[in-house]
Amino acid sequence: MNVLVCVKRVPMTGGRIVLTADKQAIETRHLGFTISPHEECGVEEAVRLVEAHGGESIVLTLGPVEAEEQLRDCMAIGADRAIHLVTDGEEWDPQATAAAIVEAIRADGADFDLIVFGNESADAGNYQVGIRVAQALGLPVVTGLKGVAVEGGRVRCEREAAGGRDVYDVPLPAVVGVLEGLNLPRYPSVPGRMRAKSKPVAASSPPRPDSRLEKIRLVVPEGQGKQAEVLGHGPEAAPRAVEVLQQIGIL
């Protein structure tokens, strides 16, 4: 079976978010980059499915030239090849992103049995790109998943719901939106990293349409930078810490 996974390059922001002077983006000069943990689990699942059923796992990203790094990371844990929709670094809105992904899927020529998305992107959190792609391709889509099992041309999907898990069962080809916790992704091995360097990346540069959800500016919310009361250093702080727990009324 052929499995496509869509991933988005995002900065690792650490303890504090700092914006660029024009407030259009996060200041990333000193930051590393990654993809959402949801998407990492998506890649791991795709690799496992292909290990079990044969076929090909493909990763796709729409992002700047540098996003090839994330595609190589995904190929290092086992994805076979990549599709890179190269942008000038400007973020695309979710409708434009979905439309470009649909075009790329149609152009690729492989028949995808399963198309995997993160439930929401790490940075924008629009909760919609995968659903839009499914609608355009006329495929069923199930989101919020922590369990995906393929059998007999169908996919059984599990999603946490009050008191347990809801189960959906849809025919392939299908689209799924997955969550971290779906599996425990492997770490890339050294030979995996070596192999990833020579795996194929098909790059193209689609034109960016107008945004219909247009970012005006970013704002760091207030409330950061509290002044914590220092209760003490080392084990000698224990009596004071316990006093605080008593004050709060939890002892």
Added chain:
Amino acid sequence: MTNSSRKTLVLLEHAGGEPADASLQALAFARLLAPSEEPHALLIGAGGRGAAVDLGVHGVAAAHVAEHDALASFAPDAWARIVIETADRLDATTVVAAGSEIGNEVLARVAARLDLPFAANVVAAEASETFRVTRTRWAGSLLEEAQLDATRELLTVTPHAVAARADGSAAATVEPFVPTLDDSDLVVRVVEHVAAPAGGVSLAEAKVVVSGGRGAGSAEGFAPIEELAALLGAAVGCSRVVTSAGWRPHADQVGQTGTKISPEIYIACGISGATQHIAGCRGAKKLMAINADPEAPIFASADYAVIGDLHEILPAISAEIRRVRGE
């Protein structure tokens, strides 16, 4: 947040005959957006009528209740179709839902069907010549001001962005109807529910949470964390470094891609305080951080700081609790 020519439809989730809190907040948000027009509510599926009766108190003009045998179990495409049918019938300019799993999913499906933009997890909106929203990114660690270019605005409201308001007077009319549904709307639907094995304190609902991060050092390094948690009747949580290393299951992870917690106190041990971790514990009333590094970012989000090695500090705290309890 004003404009008189708006007509708002609010998708209201409900369970056990009661409207969901996050949906009542979405209703309050809709009333702020269009103060001169009472919003319409849409309730889908079994129990909708019961949840609709008291909505007048929340300022609802009319509650439309979709009833159909096929709606006994959740079917998101059917929900999306019903939202569109109702919005068309009422000529709604704006559709609002809670920024919950279901609210986001259903409005995304509505947006995809109509090829309209959709703003998820909005905390404020303003309708003048243009429709502007402020929405959350990075699970609330960052805000984005954006403009929505749409003939019908679709948005969900971040939980706790506004308080529910029970200050309406008139009774809402309850209008049941049978929606049109095809088999194609029911391909994606819940076919089975698997109950979770009972046991332990649920992380999301715990009154006290004690967590460990990389500073715990190993799976075994969680022993003093578990000991304190047991003494306090607390749930044990952890950071993503811990789950990625396989020290604890993902169900214990607090954060943007883990569980969002809202305890009376959160005791975070050996956790640096990355924004993605903090995104999961912003609902905590108090945060006590125990960290070896006095410069750790977590102290900027903490109410109380204890500086030092968690492996020395936690046993001392547990011993002190036993002492004051006279054990």
